[in-house]
Amino acid sequence: MCLAVPTLVKKIDGQEAEVETGGVTRRISIVITPEVKVGDYVLVHTGYAITVMSGDEARESLRQLTELAEFM
Amino acid sequence: MNFLDQYRNPEMVRRLADRIHQRSTRPVRLMEFCGGHTVAIMKNGIRQLVPPQVQLLSGPGCPVCVTATADLNKAIGLARLPEVIVVTFGDLLKVPGSDTSLEKVRAEGGDVRVVYSVQDALGIAQKDPEKSVVFIGIGFETTAPTIAASILEAERRGMSNYYVLSLHKLCPPVMKALLDSKEVRLDGIICPGHVSTIIGSRPYEFISRDYGIACVVSGFEPLDILQCIEMLVKQIESGQPKVENAYPRAVRPEGNKEALKIMESVFEVSNANWRGLGEVADSGLRLKDEYRAFDAEEAFEISQRSVSDPEGCICGEILRGIKTPLDCKLFGKGCLPDHPVGPCMVSSEGSCAAYFQYGATSHER
Ligand code: SF4
Numbered sequence: 001m002c003l004a005v006p007t008l009v010k011k012i013d014g015q016e017a018e019v020e021t022g023g024v025t026r027r028i029s030i031v032i033t034p035e036v037k038v039g040d041y042v043l044v045h046t047g048y049a050i051t052v053m054s055g056d057e058a059r060e061s062l063r064q065l066t067e068l069a070e071f072m
Numbered sequence: 073m074n075f076l077d078q079y080r081n082p083e084m085v086r087r088l089a090d091r092i093h094q095r096s097t098r099p100v101r102l103m104e105f106c107g108g109h110t111v112a113i114m115k116n117g118i119r120q121l122v123p124p125q126v127q128l129l130s131g132p133g134c135p136v137c138v139t140a141t142a143d144l145n146k147a148i149g150l151a152r153l154p155e156v157i158v159v160t161f162g163d164l165l166k167v168p169g170s171d172t173s174l175e176k177v178r179a180e181g182g183d184v185r186v187v188y189s190v191q192d193a194l195g196i197a198q199k200d201p202e203k204s205v206v207f208i209g210i211g212f213e214t215t216a217p218t219i220a221a222s223i224l225e226a227e228r229r230g231m232s233n234y235y236v237l238s239l240h241k242l243c244p245p246v247m248k249a250l251l252d253s254k255e256v257r258l259d260g261i262i263c264p265g266h267v268s269t270i271i272g273s274r275p276y277e278f279i280s281r282d283y284g285i286a287c288v289v290s291g292f293e294p295l296d297i298l299q300c301i302e303m304l305v306k307q308i309e310s311g312q313p314k315v316e317n318a319y320p321r322a323v324r325p326e327g328n329k330e331a332l333k334i335m336e337s338v339f340e341v342s343n344a345n346w347r348g349l350g351e352v353a354d355s356g357l358r359l360k361d362e363y364r365a366f367d368a369e370e371a372f373e374i375s376q377r378s379v380s381d382p383e384g385c386i387c388g389e390i391l392r393g394i395k396t397p398l399d400c401k402l403f404g405k406g407c408l409p410d411h412p413v414g415p416c417m418v419s420s421e422g423s424c425a426a427y428f429q430y431g432a433t434s435h436e437r
Pocket of ligand 1: 384385386387390397400401402403404407408412413414415416417418424
């Protein structure tokens with residue numbers, strides 16, 4: 001139950017947002033991630049976005065991983 | 073989301089696993105604290121990918137599993153009250169209390185409803201103002217802010233029929249209790265990813281500083297976990313334990329300040345009862361005085377039934393990392409996902425369920 005899934009934010013409407021995963025649209029609360037913007041990815045846990053996922057960080061850590069794996 | 077799919081890239085997985093083999097020169101014991109990690113490790117065959125001297129142990133990080141039988145009995149007692157609708161997350165339903173389960177009480181006519189979102193619980197309360205709705209608040213720091221937000225929302229909407237039974241648990245204090253017990257010797261901890269989105273990576277610093285144990289926060293994809301293990305092995309080999317973050321796309325050192333603010337405005341730290349560990353100081357959350365009106369413990373006479381744990385079940389020892397599901401005589405025999413004896417087989421994040429579903433055999437302990 002602690003697993004949270006990354007979803008794309010499509011629309012923001014006050015303290016709620018419309019998000020999409022695998023073609024399904026849902027409304028979630030963004031009260032604990034007020035900084036979220038349309039186009040961000042968020043981790044959603046029990047109907048709440050708990051953190052804004054950084055695409056730059058995701059790409060950067062993949063780059064580091066690739067370097068690590070190649071440095072052999 | 074292409075760049076996230078790459079965190080499952082098989083070629084990279086293989087190379088990173090090779091890297092761990094190359095780095096690892098001596099036996100190490102790593103605990104994955106979080107049940108979500110246990111599932112990901114079993115599902116992706118990570119145990120088979122890492123060198124045999126890297127031992128992976130499950131810890132007390134499944135919220136359903138660590139709920140003490142006495143607390144389950146409270147939820148069951150509430151479900152038996154005619155004016156009460158009990159709302160909870162699905163996994164809790166089948167877990168046996170001392171003499172029955174929420175599922176059985178529901179079959180006998182109790183109003184027990186399963187939701188995926190705390191907000192649905194508010195919706196149920198709003199639709200049925202004649203009834204009292206009690207949300208069974210289980211979970212760690214990931215869930216607690218969302219439940220706190222639901223209480224603030226209920227207050228804002230002026231609702232007087234929404235209650236929470238707060239059984240929340242906190243991770244760093246139980247990690248401390250586990251280490252102080254000295255029952256299990258560890259070299260490193262795979263720190264929980266989604267708990268850390270809320271609390272950040274700093275609260276683990278005492279573990280490397282005071283206990284000399286390596287800590288790395290991990291995500292849940294195969295590459296995330298392998299990277300975490302690689303970092304842990306590197307720290308242990310170099311003899312310099314510290315806290316590192318292998319999940320920077322979701323976790324910042326300071327965590328989610330807004331979530332912490334909401335959680336701390338509604339809850340205060342209290343002792344909590346853990347399956348297998350008993351009462352652990354300062355490891356739980358109770359409602360602050362200002363929010364007592366939402367506290368199910370205050371609002372209802374909850375019958376206290378005798379407390380007995382399921383016979384033969386060793387969930388408690390599994391949660392403390394001193395036994396594995398394969399040590400349980402009932403595993404795969406008397407205890408199966410269809411008719412589970414204990415919570416570790418019920419919960420989708422339970423060790424026994426993960427071992428069973430992904431076919432662990434005795435030689436891969
Ligand atoms: S296999 Fe079943 S009985 Fe044994 S520890 Fe796991 S849940 Fe308990």
